[in-house]
Structures are given as structure tokens and as C-alpha cells.
Amino acid sequence: MKWTEFAGWGRRVADWAQEYHLTVGDRPVRAQTRPGEVLDALPATPPETAEDMEQVFRDFEEIVMPGITHWQHPRFFAYFASNAAAPSVLAEFLVAAIAPQCMLWQTSPSATEMETRMMDWLRQAIGLPDGFAGVIQDSASTATLAAVLTMRERALDWRGNQQGLPGQTPLRIYSSAEVHTSIDRAIWISGIGQQNLIRIPTTGDWRGMDPVALEAAIEADLAAGLTPAGLILCVGATGTGATDPVADCLAVARKYGLYTHVDAAWAGSAMICPEFRPYWQGIEGADSVVFNPHKWLGAQFDCSAHFLKNPDDLVKTLAISPEYLKTHGAEGIINYSEWSVPLGRRFRALKLWFLIRAYGLEGLRERLRNHVTWSVQLHDRLAATPEFEIVTPPMWSLFTFRYVPEGAADRAEDLDDLNLRLVNAINDDGRIYLTQTRVDGRIAIRFQAGQFETTEEDVMMAYDVITEIAGTLG
């Protein structure tokens, strides 16, 4: 393909994308594909000669699109939303065309300085105090890994990278059992080891960490000659929105000098609304906080906002500066690749700039507030329906429920099975998309609203679909 043909194709793609977004609500939300179907439709060997772009595009529509689950569908209520708001898609199109590498200031000063400014806009938007510095990571998993590596190096007095872990006293990291699997992975990759990730019991409606139990665990580890290194809290965990009491847990961590990281990957976006901030009261005491604008806030994937009270700790952990990466003759610059695990970096700040300017913070807040209001309404209707029980209450726009028809078997396995059948039947139907989780070992059905084009009608349709399909299960 020649660049002289690009504009024509670009217009075709733009038309296609607009039409897709306007009509995506007519498609089944979850792909109705059988395993292997797409693989079988793709030739086993690559073409030796150039193919016609028309044919490639036709195949994209005929082979690829039927196997897509529509995350931009207004009735996508599964997992968490992954919004690609129109202005952020435009920015990504521009970035794809320019394709800059943004590892160093000099490899694209605009990208670095835009990132500094956008992260400070986000810091203000979510109400973090002045003094936190931000960096855009590719994912919350990477931000958490960077934080855990910092915990490790800080606890080992910066010797870990050089000496490795053999011969060191085991490091201990504390979290609840509600945290995301990215925390386990960070513990594995950092070499700290799963057995040194200590799960602190949770209490209450928010399923948050018990700070008294946290302190007891730290004391026990100290008495055993182990080295407490870090605390990882969650605000809005994936399963049920579990949220640790941030202020109380950070106070314990401070007492023992632990490095602290807060995973608010999903719920952090909600903090642009001041009324939701009491959930993370005390957040200003954390060393590291991550949230994903690529979930609820509308920035095209990927875009993870990582805030640090003292970026020097992170840079001391991750920076390597061989001669070929040095920038001579420029003072006071930031090389963001020293703040993250990968060297190569995409220009992710541009989509934040487009997004925040195109909606304004008020426009973004309005969307999030609606999602929460409508979810609570749906929750209220299900709570008032005798065959359903609420398992966990609304945390922002997420709650879990269970189908418990009268006379249903009392045996837990049978009820689990019935609810799994209900989720599958709903997703085969295609009008809405839901996923399940386990709460205290038992299956519960998750509902969250967060897609930008979702309307109140869409959320209420979920009630009709859930009750209608439950009624057909027998």
C-alpha cells in the first residue's frame, strides 16, 4: 500500500468506525463464536504475494467482526467498561500515524511534556494533593509491578537488583484476599514469592482489610525475623468492588515504615466526582496510586495513570542509563522510560488531552454519576424482586446478586450451578453481557454500568432480560 492511497482508506475506516459505534447496540454483546471458528477461517500459511486491500477489508468484516465481543456496546455490563470515547480514538489515530517512541525527552519532547501536564490535570481531577508526580504506564499490572519492585529495593537498601534475593531475609508484602491477580503476578515476577504475600482478613460491607489484623501480621513477621516491605491496598477490587479502609491501613504501614501502593484501577476514575472520594479517604498518605483512565474514564486502551509521592524511589529502582540513552545538553528534563519497566513507550498523553478537552471534567462526571445512579436503581429493583437476592451492595456502579427462586435446592452447589446457567443463558441471548464472580466461595452475578453510550433504558432493559431469562430456566 502506498501512502498516496492512505487518505482514501482512512476515510473508509472512519466511516466504518462511526457506523459501527452508532449501530453496535444492534449486535449481540458477547461474540457468539465457537472455539476454533476464526482460526479455521484464516489461511494456514502467509501470502507470498500482495493481496488486494479491498479483499483484506472484506475479510475483516466477514471473518473478524463476528468473533468480536463488543466492549463499546451500550449494554456491556460485564467485567469493567473499556471505553474508547470518540476524541480519544481520533488521538490514537494520529499517534498511530506519527508512531513516535517516547522513552526519552529528546525522542519526542511534546510527548514527555504533554505527559507531565496531563498527569497533573488528572491528579487535580481526582483530588490528589500537589506533590504527587505521575507517569502513564501501559497497564495497572505494570504500575503494580513497578511499585512492588520499589518495595523490594527499598527494603533491601537498594541491593536487590545487584545481589538478587538469595541470602536475603524474606520480604513480606501485605494485602487482602480481594486484590486483583496482578498483585500475585507482581509478587512472582519480583522474586518475592507467593508465600510472602500475606492475606489480611477483611471485615464489613466494603470487604476491606482489618487494620488490627494487619498490625498483628506485621508484628508476627518481625518477631519471626522477616522483613515487612510493603502494603498493597485496593479501592474498588474487581470481584465486588471491595475497598480497604485506606487511612487506617496507611497509618499502620507508616508506623512500620512500609512502602504503600493503592490499586484503584477501576474506581479511581470515579474520584473525579468529589462525592465519591470518601471511599478512599486518606489516599494522600500513599506512596503510589494507580488507576486506569482506559476503563471508566473514556481513554482508549491502553492508558494507566500511576502517581508517586516520591518518584526518586521508583527511578532508583528502574533507571539504567547506558551512553546510548543519555541526553546531553538538556537540563531539567524527564526520561519517562526510567519510571517504567519497558523502554519503548507509546505517546499516550495525547488521547487524554483530546478526551479531557472534548468533554470537560463536568462532561465526564455527568457520565459517571449517571452510571452509578442507574446501577443503584437496578439494584433496588432486583432487591425488591423475591426470586433475587443481593450478595454485595453497590460500590459505585458495581453490585452482585444471585437468583434464588422459591423451592430452589438448598444445596450451595445446585444454586451455584443454577446461577452459572443463568449467566450463560443471558450471554447466549446477546441483549446484555454479564459475568460472574465468587463471594465467600459461592457464585454471584456481577453487574456494573460504565459504558459511555449506556442509557437509563439500557440499564433497565437488563432487569427485563435477567428476570425473563431466569424464568425460562426451570
Ligand SMILES: *Cc1c(COP(=O)(O)O)cnc(C)c1O
Ligand atoms: C482491571 C484491573 C486491574 C488490571 O488492570 P490492567 O491495566 O489490565 O493491568 C488491576 N486491578 C484492578 C482492581 C482492576 O480492576
